[in-house]
Amino acid sequence: MAERHRSELVAQERSGHTAVVEDNLLYVWGGYVTIADDEVFLPNFEIWIYDMDRGLWEMSSMRGDVPPAMSGTCGCSLNGHLYIFGGCDNNGQTNEIYSVNLLDGKYTWKKISKASGAPPSPRDKLSCWVFGGRSVQITFSKYQSRILPLYLTLPCLVHHQVDDVYWGWNNEVHVFDPNHASWTEPQTNGRPPAPRAAHASATLGSKGYVCGGRVMETRTNDVHCLDLETWTWAEIVSPLSAVPVGRSWHSLTAVADSSLFLFGGLSVDCKPMSDGWLLNVETKKWQEISHPYENKPRLWHTASAGKDSDVIVFGGSCDYILLVDTGHCNDALVFQTEPYPLFR
Numbered sequence: 001m002a003e004r005h006r007s008e009l010v011a012q013e014r015s016g017h018t019a020v021v022e023d024n025l026l027y028v029w030g031g032y033v034t035i036a037d038d039e040v041f042l043p044n045f046e047i048w049i050y051d052m053d054r055g056l057w058e059m060s061s062m063r064g065d066v067p068p069a070m071s072g073t074c075g076c077s078l079n080g081h082l083y084i085f086g087g088c089d090n091n092g093q094t095n096e097i098y099s100v101n102l103l104d105g106k107y108t109w110k111k112i113s114k115a116s117g118a119p120p121s122p123r124d125k126l127s128c129w130v131f132g133g134r135s136v137q138i139t140f141s142k143y144q145s146r147i148l149p150l151y152l153t154l155p156c157l158v159h160h161q162v163d164d165v166y167w168g169w170n171n172e173v174h175v176f177d178p179n180h181a182s183w184t185e186p187q188t189n190g191r192p193p194a195p196r197a198a199h200a201s202a203t204l205g206s207k208g209y210v211c212g213g214r215v216m217e218t219r220t221n222d223v224h225c226l227d228l229e230t231w232t233w234a235e236i237v238s239p240l241s242a243v244p245v246g247r248s249w250h251s252l253t254a255v256a257d258s259s260l261f262l263f264g265g266l267s268v269d270c271k272p273m274s275d276g277w278l279l280n281v282e283t284k285k286w287q288e289i290s291h292p293y294e295n296k297p298r299l300w301h302t303a304s305a306g307k308d309s310d311v312i313v314f315g316g317s318c319d320y321i322l323l324v325d326t327g328h329c330n331d332a333l334v335f336q337t338e339p340y341p342l343f344r
Contacts, residue, residue: 010057011048013328015317016071019302020082022102026050026304026312026332027082032071034325041069041089047100047107050314050332052306065111067098072124074138077102078178085138085176086123093122097176117183120174127201129208131228137208138174139201139226169195169214173226190233193224198300200252202260203228204281209236209260211252211279212244219246219268223279238284244277251303253311255337258282261311263335264298270320272297276335293333301329309338 017031028048032041045062067073073087080103087094097112097119120138129137171192175184199213208226212219221244223236250265250273262277274297278287293313301316312334319327 010330011050011059011315012042013330014042014315015300015328017042017302017315018073018075018082018084019304019312019314020075020077020102021304021306021312022077022080024051024053024307025102026052026314027102028302028314029075029082029084030067030070030073030087031315033328039325041071044069052312052332052334060105060107062100062107062109064100064108065098066109067096067111068094070094070124072126074126074128076128076130078130081178083128083176083178085128086120086126088124093124095119095122099178112178112181115176115181115183118185119183120172125197127199127210129201129203129228131203131206131208137203137228138176139208139210169197171195173231186231188226188231188233191235192233193222193235194220196220198248200250200262200265202252202254204254204258204260207281209252209281211260211262212247212250212265214248219248219266221246225281236279236281236284238279238286242288243286244275244288245273247273249299249316251301251313253303253305255305255309255311259337261303261335261337263303263311263313264301264316266299266320270323272299272318272320274298278337289337291335293335296329296331296333298329298333306334308340309336311335311337 011028013033014031019028032039044066046059048059050057068089070087070089073084075084081099081101083099085097098109100109127139194215196213196215200211202209206229210224212221225234246268247265251263253261255261258281260279265273267273274294276289276291297318298316301313303311303313306312314332317327
């Protein structure tokens with residue numbers, strides 16, 4: 001068993017980390033914090049575990065092919081395993097994929113280095129979907145850099161040049177199948193979303209949803225849906241009477257058969273946000289909801305689905321991190337998005 005440490009302390013403040021929920025436990029790994037104006041990655045050999053029933057934290061040491069300390073990776077839980085892909089470490093963006101069993105108590109990382117097919121290029125600030133309990137969907141969008149002119153011939157890439165480096169966003173979709181350790185890039189139909197980064201995504205049934213993000217010099221509030229069986233894109237156009245403002249670094253969480261919960265982010269006018277919204281994907285209508293954390297703006301946090309349609313938000317920043325990067329947080333915010341059953 002991995003060594004476990006219990007104390008009165010909680011997981012350290014952080015942003016750009018990874019978090020997933022299994023049963024009543026919230027698992028937190030990675031991310032960064034600012035110390036004396038320097039961005040410092042959190043220890044990569046630690047995984048923090050929050051028992052939501054008891055309200056207690058503990059830390060376990062990790063072993064095996066431990067990934068480098070990083071932020072901006074995308075992570076998901078699949079069959080009791082945490083998968084992470086991409087991210088930014090001290091050497092820049094990466095396109096490595098790792099997994100760790102969260103249920104055996106050993107917390108031994110495995111680097112998946114012999115996957116077939118072509119993996120996505122190095123990137124961070126991306127997201128992923130899980131569909132059918134079989135494959136991890138690494139969705140389009142990233143912030144990426146390469147020495148010129150490697151991207152000049154790639155489609156669907158918004159790029160800029162700084163000195164001898166091209167960087168930008170794209171709208172690719174890649175699929176990783178952990179059962180066969182294989183990468184594929186499906187051909188999609190319909191009109192895809194514009195290339196972007198720092199967006200939010202969630203899965204409902206056989207559809208993957210993408211909301212907002214940084215697109216060129218602005219932040220959007222558009223919502224797009226990809227049918228994961230037909231690979232067809234469609235835009236969810238809502239009535240203009242009440243919709244969230246454009247934003248990036250927010251979260252989107254599936255909370256019911258037809259509802260998505262949006263929280264926080266950095267607005268189009270660079271304001272850290274604390275608003276919460278429910279989107280009914282059948283009626284295409286947004287509804288702003290009241291909650292007890294309206295004085296706690298968050299961006300680049302994590303949001304995980306808990307029991308009874310709860311959403312557990314952890315960490316993130318309450319500052320405009322591109323200007324003032326000192327407001328990292330370590331509290332867990334639990335949002336009730338649906339009425340509780342009587343037995344609870």
